[in-house]
């Protein structure tokens with residue numbers, strides 16, 4: 001059973017890595033001015049996706065529309081996310097989390113590819 005504590009550790013560790021990443025770090029560091037608020041929002045997001053708590057009410061697809069995200073960034077995002085999930089939870093849970101992330105990333109890539 002995935003817990004809020006695991007989600008909290010996942011989000012904290014994932015974005016700590018993201019901030020230092022040479023490829024995708026700059027996109028985050030330029031767009032995010034309040035990391036505490038971003039981490040809290042993303043914990044609500046994953047709590048909603050994985051535990052159906054309904055804490056997150058936003059639109060992640062729209063939120064990425066204005067960002068300078070290239071298609072190749074998704075492979076790096078997913079690699080870091082997978083690595084981190086396996087550090088903070090048992091492999092069977094990490095696999096579930098990664099499956100959700102891959103699904104959302106695939107949708108997001110499609111939406112971003114449709115940008116003018």
Ligand code: HEM
Pocket residue numbers: 024027028031032041042045058059060063064067069073074077100101104105108
């Ligand atoms: C290369 C891939 C990605 C990059 C560079 C990226 C970057 C960002 C950045 C910079 C923000 C903050 C936007 C702002 O506050 O102005 C953000 C928000 C967010 N991202 Fe990503 N992201 C990526 C992929 C993903 C994926 C795959 C997911 C989900 C599985 C995700 C979920 C979210 C969510 C939920 C938010 C908050 C949206 C809101 O404001 O409600 N992102 N992302």
